[in-house]
Amino acid sequence: MSFLKKIIGGNCPNCGKTKLFYDKGNIFLFRLPKMKNTCSECHYNFHRETGFYFGAMYVSYALTVAQMVAVMVIGLLFNISVLNMFIAITIIAFLLFTFNYRISRIIWLNIFYQKE
Ligand SMILES: [Zn+2]
Incomplete structure (x- = not known):
């Protein structure tokens, strides 16, 4: 199973049969995604x-910055004011929070995966 396929699927890096998360979380209910042990x-x-997923913060940070830059570029293309761009970036960052949380942990686990 390829690296990208594992990340997109969110499956176990070892066998690829089960999902890493049993709950995707909900940002509107302030519920974080839940990961299996x-x-x-x-x-x-x-x-x-202990603390293995602290490193996933860096991945999450990189993803968030990439999303913010993408929104900013789109805003510049459509000649949107700075205030409206700021509001759009804030809303996008809020809406994609649980997605970034999950995908950054999946990426981090797959980066440091070693066959047992
Ligand atoms: Zn497995």
Whole structure:
């Protein structure tokens, strides 16, 4: 299974059969996505060590900046005022928070995946 396919699917990096998250979360209910501790098929431990997912913050930061730049470029193309761009960027960052949370953890786990 390819690296990109694992990330897009959000599946176990070891077997690729089960999802990493059992709850996608909901930003409007202030509910974070919930991650499984181990894979139910191959028993791969998703929580490798204490603080392992602190590094996922950097991935999340990079994703958020990329999304903000994309919104800003679109705003510049359509000649939107700076205030409206700021509001659009804030709304996009708020709406994509749970998506960034999940995808950054999936990317981080797949970067440091080692076959057991
Ligand atoms: Zn697995």
